[in-house]
Amino acid sequence: MTKIIAIANQKGGVGKTTTAINLAASLAKYDKRVLLIDADPQANATSGLGIDPNQMQASVYECLVDDYPIKSTITKSEVEGLDVLGARIDLVGAELELINKPNREKVLKGLLTQVVDNYDYILIDCSPSLGLITVNALTAANSVIIPVQAEYFALEGISKLLNTIRIIKSKLNSGLHIEGFLLTMYDARLRLANQIYEELKSHFGDIVFTTVIPRNTRLSEAPSHGLPALLYDPQSRGAISHLQLAQELIEKENSKQ
Numbered sequence: 001m002t003k004i005i006a007i008a009n010q011k012g013g014v015g016k017t018t019t020a021i022n023l024a025a026s027l028a029k030y031d032k033r034v035l036l037i038d039a040d041p042q043a044n045a046t047s048g049l050g051i052d053p054n055q056m057q058a059s060v061y062e063c064l065v066d067d068y069p070i071k072s073t074i075t076k077s078e079v080e081g082l083d084v085l086g087a088r089i090d091l092v093g094a095e096l097e098l099i100n101k102p103n104r105e106k107v108l109k110g111l112l113t114q115v116v117d118n119y120d121y122i123l124i125d126c127s128p129s130l131g132l133i134t135v136n137a138l139t140a141a142n143s144v145i146i147p148v149q150a151e152y153f154a155l156e157g158i159s160k161l162l163n164t165i166r167i168i169k170s171k172l173n174s175g176l177h178i179e180g181f182l183l184t185m186y187d188a189r190l191r192l193a194n195q196i197y198e199e200l201k202s203h204f205g206d207i208v209f210t211t212v213i214p215r216n217t218r219l220s221e222a223p224s225h226g227l228p229a230l231l232y233d234p235q236s237r238g239a240i241s242h243l244q245l246a247q248e249l250i251e252k253e254n255s256k257q
Helices: 018-029 060-066 091-099 104-112 132-140 156-169 189-207 218-223 237-256
Strands: 004-005 034-039 082-085 122-124 141-148 177-184
Touching: 004 132, 018 034, 018 082, 018 122, 018 141, 018 177, 018 218, 018 237, 034 060, 034 104, 034 132, 060 091, 060 104, 091 132, 104 132, 122 132, 132 156, 141 156, 177 189, 218 237
Parallel strands: 004 122, 004 141, 034 082, 034 122, 141 177
Antiparallel strands: none
């Protein structure tokens, strides 16, 4: 059964897109068929995998607003087994375009029925907002990964996201659950980073991933080359940590079966 995971946090700069790109590539490395959907108008997940948004025939915008077929919009990445439904800056206008659509919160969910059987995992990189496109992502998803930056204000705003998830679960998607909190930009030398990890564990227990994503220069450099870390520098700590995250996710899923 296909697992659809939204990667969300309305706080910007916490590593959502980095997580989306590298987790998707790592799952593909484990022979999983993966679709990454860029649901952020900044289109960083698209360009971070070497796809020029301006060269695409169509994007997620046309799929959401004009019912353009997803199959005709998907682009193959340089990672075998990883496909991308890319975005462009025009996605910022989709919020207004969707307002008058019937079942506007479920447009993406309906679109995914066209391709859901073709993949083992579908990851959705959400924008740093809780607007209608993010609501569509959460309504279409089975679960949510919440990246949390290892900094002083790490937990600020999480309550708002959790409240949104509760509302969507009660009104739009009863099966939605939190896949896990993922600590990003982690520096084990800093006492604060360790305190934040312990705080997450004390608040949320087993739904905090054991894997943490370290601060890593190679991980930061990779998107500018249009590559995930495991192609840019497979031996980097950033690449290895995302492979560990993918393995943890797969093992978690297998334990439920």
